Amino acid sequence: MAELLNQSCEACKIGAPTLSNEEINNLMSEITDWNLITEPINQLKKVFNFNDYQSGVTFLNSVANMADAEDHHPEITLEWGKVTILWWSHKIQGLHKNDFICASKTDSLYLEN
Amino acid sequence: MAELLNQSCEACKIGAPTLSNEEINNLMSEITDWNLITEPINQLKKVFNFNDYQSGVTFLNSVANMADAEDHHPEITLEWGKVTILWWSHKIQGLHKNDFICASKTDSLYLEN
Numbered sequence: 343m344a345e346l347l348n349q350s351c352e353a354c355k356i357g358a359p360t361l362s363n364e365e366i367n368n369l370m371s372e373i374t375d376w377n378l379i380t381e382p383i384n385q386l387k388k389v390f391n392f393n394d395y396q397s398g399v400t401f402l403n404s405v406a407n408m409a410d411a412e413d414h415h416p417e418i419t420l421e422w423g424k425v426t427i428l429w430w431s432h433k434i435q436g437l438h439k440n441d442f443i444c445a446s447k448t449d450s451l452y453l454e455n
Numbered sequence: 456m457a458e459l460l461n462q463s464c465e466a467c468k469i470g471a472p473t474l475s476n477e478e479i480n481n482l483m484s485e486i487t488d489w490n491l492i493t494e495p496i497n498q499l500k501k502v503f504n505f506n507d508y509q510s511g512v513t514f515l516n517s518v519a520n521m522a523d524a525e526d527h528h529p530e531i532t533l534e535w536g537k538v539t540i541l542w543w544s545h546k547i548q549g550l551h552k553n554d555f556i557c558a559s560k561t562d563s564l565y566l567e568n
Contacts, residue, residue, distance in 0.1 A: 395528060399519045406512045406533065415508060415535040420519065422528040 346372050346446035351412040352439075360384065360436035369442040376445050384437045385430040386445050390452050391423060397455065398425045404451045412447075414440050459485050459559035464525040465552075473497065473549035482555040489558050497550045498543040499558050503565050504536060510568065511538045517564045525560075527553050 346369075361369070361384075370378060379385040392398040402420050405427065409415045417428040429445050431438040459482075474482070474497075483491060492498040505511040515533050518540065522528045530541040542558050544551040 395519070395523050399516065402533070403512065403516070406508070410508050417532060417534050419530060419532045420515070421530050 346443050347450055349439075349443045351414045351443055354414075354431050354433050354438050354440055356433045358431075358434050358438065360431075360434050361438065365439075366437060369439065373442060373445045374449060379428070383430060383435050385428050386437065386441055387426065387428050388445070388448070390425045390427070392425070393423065395422050398423060401425055401452060401455050404455070405448055408447050408451060409444065412440070412444060414444055416444065416448075459556050460563055462552075462556045464527045464556055467527075467544050467546050467551050467553055469546045471544075471547050471551065473544075473547050474551065478552075479550060482552065486555060486558045487562060492541070496543060496548050498541050499550065499554055500539065500541050501558070501561070503538045503540070505538070506536065508535050511536060514538055514565060514568050517568070518561055521560050521564060522557065525553070525557060527557055529557065529561075 366378065366384070370376070373386075375388060377387045379387050390401060392401065398420055402418055402425050405416070405418060419426040427448055429441040430436065431441060479491065479497070483489070486499075488501060490500045492500050503514060505514065511533055515531055515538050518529070518531060532539040540561055542554040543549065544554060
């Protein structure tokens with residue numbers, strides 16, 4: 343996880359290759375408890391739980407700030423006590439290394455929360 | 456809309472009646488451009504669009520603050536340039552007047568944004 347955590351997103355252009363299954367499997371081993379969604383496209387999903395509403399809001403804001411700094415924006419769903427995050431690369435409709443970098447940074451923000 | 460906007464949520468207990476179809480139809484006429492979702496349960500849904508990421512984040516926070524003040528918490532989904540809001544009453548698994556009050560307040564916050 344440390345290695346991904348120290349990287350930044352690179353520009354991902356339309357037409358860039360999505361990761362191979364082997365690359366995905368290798369990168370999945372570097373992040374903790376993320377689910378690999380495969381339908382309709384490959385995405386990384388994780389649910390983060392909280393004991394109150396404001397802690398979830400604070401976490402959402404920290405992820406949104408990181409996302410904007412990386413210029414890579416996930417889908418974030420806020421409910422009471424729960425924040426669900428989906429990372430994928432819109433331009434290639436699938437997974438790029440950027441998504442694993444951001445998943446790792448998301449975990450780090452949760453631990454800091 | 457003004458009438459709903461000036462009301463506050465009342466406590467909604469498990470077992471409280473959901474609104475009748477007639478009540479829903481009447482209240483739908485008091486809010487603007489909300490979609491009535493009926494499956495799997497009745498919910499109010501609206502998508503709010505923005506020209507940049509931070510404006511969506513700011514709007515999400517204003518809705519979250521209002522929700523916490525009303526002690527009634529929607530599902531809010533943040534994407535780049537888009538915030539999707541779903542109001543329903545978890546305890547009765549359907550719609551309560553509280554949801555229409557909060558939908559009206561959500562619209563008001565969007566206009567202030």
